[in-house]
């Protein structure tokens with residue numbers, strides 16, 4: 248077990264209106280990228296604000312590298328990019344970073360060395376002397392990231408770092424985060440971009456209505472469901488219902504988005520949700536045994552998106568009520 252970077256024990260925040268988050272217990276290992284997911288109003292920002300010392304918990308405990316959250320020692324280890332970050336538009340990128348370096352009480356010479364390297368790191372190497380008001384949203388967001396990284400934090404908390412960015416901006420932020428992770432920085436990522444979370448994060452938790460519903464690695468969370476596709480020739484409605492009667496798998500005809508439609512009308516794609524490979528093997532056997540042709544059997548990669556929708560559908564969540 249690797250050293251814990253973030254540890255929380257029944258951490259709760261209850262605002263005057265009863266909202267917030269409740270009894271959150273998680274551990275994030277050093278160097279790990281942890282994704283914090285949840286619908287609007289689930290309590291993700293509230294949780295991060297407690298960890299970075301901006302709001303006081305109502306109950307519970309938490310530490311960053313063993314230091315109590317909100318303490319000078321804990322704050323010295325962290326970087327934070329808040330949601331909808333705005334910097335002073337009248338300053339240049341360079342000046343914004345100088346300001347943050349001063350706020351971190353960085354030594355002047357160290358700051359002089361660090362700032363150009365950081366601007367380079369976030370792809371603003373040529374634009375440091377331009378005023379922020381002339382930056383695109385993507386550039387402002389990358390400058391925000393640079394501010395969060397000024398003190399070479401061991402842990403960075405990023406609250407929706409890619410919201411409001413176009414696909415190019417998102418890809419840029421994602422590659423900065425990948426480089427940070429490769430350097431061993433612990434990343435705590437609040438995001439609605441499930442593709443980014445799936446690609447970057449080692450583990451993730453799903454928060455709804457202030458409580459954690461599930462947590463684990465993507466493989467652990469997604470392993471329970473898997474959709475299989477079978478390309479079958481010579482299938483008829485009679486054979487399809489026979490297969491369903493035999494197996495109870497609710498096999499049905501579908502369109503495979505990732506493959507061209509079969510030219511021959513007697514060839515179809517069949518889809519079923521299966522628990523394991525044995526069930527797929529059994530279906531392969533029955534298809535062939537009944538004289539059909541099995542061209543292909545493939546497992547569709549489950550996207551986190553589908554899992555997220557399933558996990559929160561039918562549940563009340565606070566975003567709906569607002």
Ligand SMILES: Nc1ncnc2c1ncn2[C@@H]1O[C@H](COP(=O)(O)OP(=O)(O)OP(=O)(O)O)[C@@H](O)[C@H]1O
Pocket residue numbers: 262263264266267285286287288289290291292293294330565566
């Ligand atoms: N200062 C506050 N006072 C009262 N209620 C608050 C306060 N801040 C947040 N809330 C409420 O607490 C709940 C959790 O809010 P929070 O911003 O933490 O959710 P979130 O998961 O980050 O949402 P989003 O994805 O929309 O940013 C919401 O119902 C919100 O309205």
